[in-house]
Amino acid sequence: MPTDTTVAPKTVADVAPYQTGAGEEYMCEQQREHFKLILNLWKQELMEEVDRTVHHMKDEAANFPDPADRASQEEEFSIELRTRDRERKLIRKINKTLELIEQDDYGFCETCGVEIGIRRLEARPTAEKCIDCKTLDEIKEKQLGL
Incomplete structure (x- = not known):
């Protein structure tokens, strides 16, 4: 009874670099599928990070009586939101790249x-x-x- 020992990658780090075959045409179907997998996993990781941030901000939001504690929390949230904004722009770029793959322009x-x-x-x-x-x-x- 044959068993499939290949496991689908769960993160971008799990994806092995693409090894081109002899005489393989540039951006053939296998290469496009490889990069589509990487981009979709990357996008999924970023979306999960957005969800974690939302939950973290909801769970950690408190009205501290001490102004220093309140300022520290606001600064932490501000940094997280700036990071998520950069990631949101990256998600847009990933979507644009996925469109290029579909149009064979990648x-x-x-x-x-x-x-x-x-x-x-x-x-x-x-x-x-x-x-x-x-x-x-x-x-x-x-x-x-x-």
Whole structure:
């Protein structure tokens, strides 16, 4: 009786890096599915963190009589909310990237059209530019003081 020893990954950290096969075409179906899995797991992790924050803020909300305690709690909540706001923007970017996968436009630089590369996408699955274009953008930003 054969047993399936493969376990579906539960977090992004559980996903092994993609190993390209000899002669494999760039952004073939297996590669797109690999990155779709990573993006969906990442999005799920972020959504779970949002839920934890909501529960934490509800459970921990208290009207402390001491102004220092109240200020500390407000600062903690403020930091959590800023973090969740950045994550909300990241979720939007993940959704945009998932749309690119569905449209077969994923993995190519939005500026010059060349392949972004599997290794770069492993490091940053939402990358929209190849390393050369991204480097040029960062140099321009630094020169313009943005």
